[in-house]
Amino acid sequence: MSGKINKALLPFSWLYGLGVWVRNKLFDWKILPVETFDVPVISVGNLAAGGTGKTPHTEYLIRLLSRRYRVAVLSRGYKRKTRGFILAGKHADSRSIGDEPYQMYRKFPEITVAVDSNRRRGIRNLLNCPEIQRPEVILLDDAFQHRYVKPSLSILLTDSRRPFYEDYLLPAGRLREPAGNAGRADIVIFTKCNSQLRITNYELRNNSQFSILNSQFIYRGLLPVFPERSSAQKENMERLKKESCSFLLLAGLAHPEDLIQYLEKYTSCLQTMIYPDHHDFSRKDILEITENFNKIQNKNKLIITSEKDAVRLMHNPHIREGIKGLIYYVPVETVFEPEQEKLFIQKIENHVTDFTGNRIMAEATDTRRH
Secondary structure, three states: OOOOOOHHHHHHHHHHHHHHHHHHHHHHOOOOOOEOOOOOEEEEEEOEOOOOOHHHHHHHHHHHHOOOOOEEEEEOOOOOOOOOOEEOOOOOOHHHHOHHHHHHHHHOOOOEEEEOOOHHHHHHHHHOOOOOOOOOEEEEEOOOOOOOEOOOEEEEEEEOOOOHHHOOEOOOOOEOOOHHHHHHOOEEEEEOOEOOEOOOOHHHHOOOOOEEEEOEEEEOOEEEOOOOOOOOOOEOHHHHHHOOOEEEEEEOOOOOHHHHHHHHOOOOOEEEEEOOOOOOOOHHHHHHHHHHHHHOOOOOEEEEEEHHHHHHHOOOOOOOHHHHOOEEEEOEEEEOOHHHHHHHHHHHHHHHHHHHHHHHHHHHHHHHHO
């Protein structure tokens, strides 16, 4: 299992678990309100505290569904500097809507991106948009614990190297809820799988409550954070390897290990500067980064960062013009094996089609009654 369990903190985990149990029971007993909506609402979430790949999986769903439907993504906008409901527009940035929502807004201009910590209010506001913009499918980012909304389909992600059923509750482990609560999901995806690692837990596979799938992440070369300052609009990793390029990695991620391992394949000189997840780079940080980069003796060198970090750097006022053209990020995508991908696509498309069809039938029946 990746990561450590701090058994000394288990008594605090039991107390935390008691609070979670009471909260969930209040929803189960309908003491706390749960709202449903008349559009497909697909939740992408996890039991653990970060690091399972929610954004790449949400982006996969955007690519899949936006070809046929008006899609909206609703997130709480973690660590944004604003409050309330905000619909992303031309003045949006990572500070106003959060780094991951802003990343999706930039990559998919054809969809609607909104943030609101109150998901019920956020969905109502989206459904009150003009008809030409009103979403036909809503994707809820990181919403497994947000039980005030009952999604029409719930996707639960778990890191295959530290699956939820081998983890413990916070603070001893990384779980926000007990492993047994995975039963609320319709689909469970074990992320970060590779050809040597497949989930074969028969107890899980025999649980008919949800479908089990495996996914992995693929890194797609390098793209400039400041394209107007860069000579190359896309860098080839093999070419950089042949030219013995040195890398300085900036990573504000929950688990930067995968990105580090990827970059180590293409350079013999990799320096890293690791920050907390969703880190907001300060003037002091930028000065330290610039100083460390200037110390690298190799003239052929680049600053590399993650896609999520890139959206926080691109509006940073402290970055000097002289190094902007040397800062690149590594795009990441979710991929499935062909048979698993076929099954996943079928499940998603059938859900949206059936939901929409059932709603239209219900509306027609209601119209005839009146």
